[in-house]
Amino acid sequence: MIVQIEQVTPADKSKLLQWRNSVEVSEWMYTNHVISEAEHSAWFEQMLNNEATKYWKIVVDSAPVGAVMLSEINSVEQTCSWAIYLGESSARGLGVAQAACLLSLNFAFDALNLRLVRCEAIAQNTRAIGLYEQVGFVSKPTDAEFVQRGESNLAIVKLELSDSAWKSGKDALHQILDEKGVSLDGR
Numbered sequence: 001m002i003v004q005i006e007q008v009t010p011a012d013k014s015k016l017l018q019w020r021n022s023v024e025v026s027e028w029m030y031t032n033h034v035i036s037e038a039e040h041s042a043w044f045e046q047m048l049n050n051e052a053t054k055y056w057k058i059v060v061d062s063a064p065v066g067a068v069m070l071s072e073i074n075s076v077e078q079t080c081s082w083a084i085y086l087g088e089s090s091a092r093g094l095g096v097a098q099a100a101c102l103l104s105l106n107f108a109f110d111a112l113n114l115r116l117v118r119c120e121a122i123a124q125n126t127r128a129i130g131l132y133e134q135v136g137f138v139s140k141p142t143d144a145e146f147v148q149r150g151e152s153n154l155a156i157v158k159l160e161l162s163d164s165a166w167k168s169g170k171d172a173l174h175q176i177l178d179e180k181g182v183s184l185d186g187r
């Protein structure tokens with residue numbers, strides 16, 4: 001299995017909306033209403049034109065299966081935010097997410113020369129948080145934080161990955177990918 005990340009183009013717009021509106025993805029997002037075509041178009045347009053954002057589709061053996069992104073890229077502070085989802089459920093549990101972590105985080109730390117990457121998750125999302133900790137993110141010791149979603153008040157976890165933690169931990173990630181039979185293509 002070969003995993004690549006490729007910059008999103010206008011041709012990916014409808015696929016991103018389909019994934020983002022699927023229950024398997026939206027249940028873990030801070031908003032989970034059904035996103036309309038108009039709302040998606042406005043978001044997509046600004047995302048493509050936002051220089052502080054890098055948005056890739058995750059491609060497995062030529063098939064798009066999900067997305068991974070950097071946002072709020074700040075070259076002065078050398079920081080950014082990071083997020084991931086696999087829109088195709090069939091791509092989960094195979095090492096695809098770990099491969100996309102490697103490719104996107106290498107870009108953040110090597111190509112962009114950042115020193116800190118931040119991410120967040122709903123606290124109940126143990127699968128995502130387990131992945132983030134596996135690649136080296138650590139939870140920030142802050143007071144409990146919550147996000148209001150409809151009737152629910154959801155606890156959230158904030159995590160950070162430093163460049164030194166990334167550089168010392170990523171060999172282990174390569175090893176995991178080798179064991180899962182996953183190859184990387186970092187074009």
Ligand SMILES: CC(C)(COP(=O)(O)OP(=O)(O)OC[C@H]1O[C@@H](n2cnc3c(N)ncnc32)[C@H](O)[C@@H]1OP(=O)(O)O)[C@@H](O)C(=O)NCCC(=O)NCCS
Nearest residue numbers: 025028084085086092093094097121126127128130131134
């Ligand atoms: C989060 C997501 C990207 C993870 O990808 P995945 O392919 O499902 O992840 P995996 O099952 O391969 O797990 C990756 C690692 O996370 C850890 N992990 C998985 N499930 C876990 C759990 N229930 N508890 C703790 N750690 C867990 C393990 O370390 C695992 O690695 P291993 O299989 O080598 O042991 C994917 O499930 C997804 O897109 N979910 C829906 C959207 C979403 O939640 N996005 C994140 C929003 S913050």
